[in-house]
Amino acid sequence: MAFELVSSEVVFRGKVFDVRVDRVRFPDGHETRLDLVIHSGAVTLIPRDEDGSIWFVRQYRHAAGGHLLELPAGTLESGEDPASTAARECREEIGMSPGRLVDLGGFYLAPGYSSEYMHVYLATDLVPDPLARDADEIIEIEKLTPPEVVAQLHSGGFQDAKTLAALHLAGKELGMQPRS
Numbered sequence: 001m002a003f004e005l006v007s008s009e010v011v012f013r014g015k016v017f018d019v020r021v022d023r024v025r026f027p028d029g030h031e032t033r034l035d036l037v038i039h040s041g042a043v044t045l046i047p048r049d050e051d052g053s054i055w056f057v058r059q060y061r062h063a064a065g066g067h068l069l070e071l072p073a074g075t076l077e078s079g080e081d082p083a084s085t086a087a088r089e090c091r092e093e094i095g096m097s098p099g100r101l102v103d104l105g106g107f108y109l110a111p112g113y114s115s116e117y118m119h120v121y122l123a124t125d126l127v128p129d130p131l132a133r134d135a136d137e138i139i140e141i142e143k144l145t146p147p148e149v150v151a152q153l154h155s156g157g158f159q160d161a162k163t164l165a166a167l168h169l170a171g172k173e174l175g176m177q178p179r180s
Helices: 082-094 146-155 161-174
Strands: 004-013 017-025 031-039 042-047 054-061 066-070 073-075 096-108 117-128 139-144
Touching (some): 042 082, 042 096, 042 161, 082 096, 096 161, 139 146, 146 161
């Protein structure tokens, strides 16, 4: 017997995500309610300039109760290719257009309750080409050298899951060794 969807109802429609309540029958026959955040997906990118520095954004995250240092990221628009989203977000968040995007893979952010899948790209050959930021984004740009990134990783300076996971995926590309 497989997992079986018994019923599904969208109980909230929001700007960034919907909330759906599913009833699922498990292989052993018991049923349970699962509350799910339905998200269109997102990208995060690791912008690396010609000097090898990596560009980050520091922004206020209300749910976290403060400012976080993060890699640039954004939500896919309906039907948008993830690479196009990555290029757009790079221009919006750090004012640079990537000449080259390398797909590093991806991951689910919180598969226990969310469908959000994060695509990760290394962005290089950066040239100035800014786009207007989203109205709800107040961002400070920070560039860190690879040794500074490693120091932040080891000191707990990054508290954003997508940044931690993306840097792990890019470790070999960036010449950074994982913590032993």
